[in-house]
Amino acid sequence: MSAERESSPVHQLQQYYREGVLHNCYGKWSALWDCLYLKTKPSSQPQEILEVREKAESHIWTYWTLEEAQAYWKQEFGHLNGRESK
Numbered sequence: 001m002s003a004e005r006e007s008s009p010v011h012q013l014q015q016y017y018r019e020g021v022l023h024n025c026y027g028k029w030s031a032l033w034d035c036l037y038l039k040t041k042p043s044s045q046p047q048e049i050l051e052v053r054e055k056a057e058s059h060i061w062t063y064w065t066l067e068e069a070q071a072y073w074k075q076e077f078g079h080l081n082g083r084e085s086k
Contacts, residue, residue: 011023
């Protein structure tokens, strides 16, 4: 069912709207390859491989201290101070 949904025009339009590209199922093929590849390794290696990959990935969130967040907010939106909302 999910394969049908992912190839439907509606799903492709959603992906294009959200990501700017059509969905190519690369993540699913990559996950399948990883599963098959890691199954061939001795039991201690898959965990190490996965930990190294996780550390190498860039994270989508940036954690700031309160001071860093305030400075960023002021830099980006400080020009709006004192304006009335309509």
